[in-house]
Amino acid sequence: MASLSGDLLHCSPNQHVVFDNVILNVGDGYNPLHGVFRAPVSGTYQFSLALSEPINGGQYHVAIKKGKSATVIGYLYVDPSTVWVLRSTSVLTHLEVGEDVWVACIWGETHIVGGTDDIYKYHSHFSGFLVSH
DSSP states (O other): OEEOSSOBOOOOTTOBOOOOEESOOTTSOEETTTTEEEOSSSEEEEEEEEEEEOTTOOOEEEEEEETTTTEEEEEEEEOOOSSOEEEEEEEEEEEOTTOEEEEEEEEEOOOBOOOSSTTGGGTSEEEEEEEEO
């Protein structure tokens, strides 16, 4: 599980969202420098993504992608609001050993909330775990 250490204000199409504040990384499958999870073993994995947006923070779309072909396996849309918004999604997928999973922006006026104190470190986060192999 990793979160954003600060707000992400601009994100270009296909840019990785790098969750750089590692909270738990058993097996070291997640690389916080590049925002990529690499499967240490083949199997079925579950990934969860939660993104927060402040009041009037804009509208954006992100995708959870996997593999060399950057196949979209999950999608999250955050719309503009007059209140704080938290959107989340979860996906199950099969990964081969060494296959990558990451979050990438699709389009929009990004303002994803992050931080490292006790409250903000859970506003926007990405996590995954092996279900079975």
